[in-house]
Amino acid sequence: MSRILILFAHPAFEKSRVHHQLLATIRGMQGVTVHDLYETYPDLNIDVRQEQGLLLQHDIILFQHPFYWYSAPAIIKQWQDLVLEHGWAYGRTGTALRGKRITNVISAGTKEEAYQADGWHQHSLTDFLLPFKQTATLCNMQYLAPFVVYGTHQMDTTGISEHAISYKQFLENLRDR
């Protein structure tokens, strides 16, 4: 059984419908740790040792966040800049994360069609996630296929709960495989 760490980042969680449902559904799952970054570090002053310790205790790392400006909210970048230290996460002696798996869990406002070469955003979501993928590679980690909830702008509560259930299955698969 793999242990899963969810690094959750939503600067306005109080406004979020999707992530509330997602997190409510997976609450209490065995082997899954939810780590709420904005709640833990409202001043963005990230405790690097603490974060590195958490990473070491888990096999699979998930960034769960809304998709803002084709990327993650600011605290994720801050987290990457500080926690993924040279000599620890990457570099000649940076092997702490070797063999771990990582990916993103994303909510996107527009529908999947918009994320296509001929769509509104002109690129696929995978294209936009390239920095995450390459970061994983540099840190000797395997980048998995992301879990994406598309079209949240028009989604009703039922739609969201369906996605929440499949999110739970996604986690179970990762955990038990």
Place this chain on the structure above:
Amino acid sequence: MEHSYFFITMIYLAAAVVFIPIAKKLGLGSVLGYLLAGVVIGPSLMGFIGSEGQDLMHFAEFGVVMMLFLIGIELEPALLWNLRAPILGLGGLQVLISTAAVAALALLLGQPLNAALALGMILSLSSTAIVLQSLKEKGQMSSAAGQSAFSVLLFQDIAVIPMLAVFPLLAGSSQSAAGHSESSLRDNLPAWGQTLVVLGAVVVIVVAGRYLLRPLLRIIAATRVRELFTAFSLLLVVSISVLMSLVGLSPALGAFLGGVVLANSEYRHELESDIEPFKGLLLGLFFMAVGASIDFKLILSMPWVILGLVVGLMTLKGLILLGLGKIFKISIEQNLLFAMALSQVGEFAFVLLSFSNQNNILPQATVSILTAVVAISMALTPLLLLAYEKLIQPRFNVQSTNTREADEIQEKHPIIIAGFGRFGNIVGRFLRVNGVKATILDLDSDRVDALHNLGVKVYYGDAARRDMLESAGAADAKVIIVAMDTVEQTLEVVRVVRKHFPHLQMLVKAENIPDTFELMDLGVLHIYRETLDTSLRMGADALQMLGVRAYHAYRNAGTFRKQDEKAMKGLSAIRDDKKLYINTVKERIEELEKLMSGERTTRYNPSGLGWDEQSLIDEARQEE
């Protein structure tokens, strides 16, 4: 001419007030100013003061004692230990060689052997008062020349003791040591007893300074009667002098020792600033007395003899110093300063001259001539140093300035913390863990002691006093943190800093809104209301306990603080108009509430600014 006590005092003070600014303006330095003032009010010119000049000089010599106390207190014992080679080597050789050379010269000029030896000893000494005061004023105390001069002067102070002992022997058997004005405790003791008494006195000073003084100072400070501390500081120096005279040691030397013992005390800055004005005035008085004692009638009656003696003597002493400086590897430019600074004859010569006259070693005529010579040589010293500064130093320009940078006598930090209570304490600790050292002043003696026991160096002293700030290095510091216990103290410190140290960046703690306004009026830019940040942090935590997200609470607290500080600036201008003030405050509160409600959001009912904007969602839905 008989004048009242007050009249004399007025003349002296007036002369100082008139001449010092002129001398300073002309770049002559205060020592020269005092000397000139003395000449002008002395018997030769205006005649305001006459025969009392000599008595006055003895009194004013106490200024030298105080100066040595202050030098001692600024000197860490470790630094003194570092100077042991120059003090014994340089100082010892200077006194020996100069004594021998002058004595030989006197023999050649036809003086008998005992008189020649006496002259050698008398004239080998230099003037601690003039040299140190001038070097200090020129900022040369920490240079190689300054340190060497200081070492030599210190040795000379020690050397006076055996000299006083030898003089009666030179007089032959007919006269006893009675010529020395104060009878000393050790007169009737055998040699080993005398040594024991002297050692005992030194031990008393060291032990009392270490163990007795601190609790005493604490009690004195706890009374919070300002002048009591001053009185005690004076008492301290006077007692040391009395004790030293009692055992036949030089009071200046004793005071110096006392100063060194107290150099590490937390009351150091306070003692310094209490003694400093007295020292300054007494030294000034002393210099004026020297100026007044120059007998122009005598000089005019035999100008060439006296001039020749002055020039010859100073050249001889200067050359010997120059040679010694070379042996001790002082750079040529510093060596010149060293030699010129010490080439005069010191104030102690006046004492020794009259002493040797009483002992029948020297005839009255010789003594009169030499008194004039000594006074002139002292008066010439500031001029020589001025000439050095204007003519010689420029030729060597910059390269010499950093020669002994590390030997800085005073500790100086870029930050001064005034007030180390609950507030300043945290600031200080934070700076300290960030590797920033601060000079800390505090007015609460109990706190100073408590912190001292914890190993935190805090100086007892009132930061609202200019001299206190001066001692703490305000002239060179960059930032001052004002965190006094009361509003009145804070305002006082701010006023003093603004007036005397305008270059210092002020960070000021305020307690409430009225004193924030007052600080704004004083032009303070960085004001920190002591409760603002903490209250908001508490408010943010309370919000969180009610289920508000930490990040949201954090940001709103920040917005509130910024708005509040901005509002304070606007309100400051209209605070005297009560009605307008109240109205504006109301408006501001409403404004702030509106702003906050923009950020305040209920779950599933998003209406706020930024992140998951409703307008974006609406737009997306319309496009369907």
